[in-house]
Amino acid sequence: MKEWLKNKSECPSCRVAYTSATINRFALNTLNAYTFQCSDCLSPYSYEKAVEHLITCSSAKIPCPLKCDPTLTFGSEGHIRQHLKDFCMEMELTCTRCEGKVPRMLQGQHDCVVYLKARNAELVKELEVEKKARAEAEARAGAGAFGGMAAALPSTSNCN
Secondary structure, three states: OOOHHHHEEEOOOOOOOOOOOOOHHHHHHHHHOOOEEOOOOOEEEHHHHHOOOOOEEEEEEEOOOOOOOOOOOOOOOHHHHHHHOOOOOOOOEEOOOOEEEEEEOOOOOOHHHHHHHHHHHHHHHHHHHHHHHHHHHHHHHHHHHHHHHHHHHHOOOOOO
């Protein structure tokens, strides 16, 4: 399990987020004494080899991470990658016309004008926030620079 968690953050079996806890040595030794049987290919494996088996089992039933079809499962991460790259209808692709992210199932059907108007509105808001932050920074910098200099200038009240 420690090896798996070096690269992943979810359970190798059900893909639910996993947080590591220290395993009691007695419990670990007890688990390692048993032989388990894969529910997919029926091969036996030890607790120690469970993660390795789940990763390499060609009969494993790993669901699509984008949940495009709850009945669709894959036997390896390579098959999942291929599915996401070429077939998954929930996979977001970049529209060649507007560069928006659109699920594969909507490619060619989405309205680029609607996307571009929404994106433009987002950019206008971001620009307004940046302008306001810049104006505030310039005001602070101006007040700080001239405020300190005014005290250092000679007084004009005693001029002849």
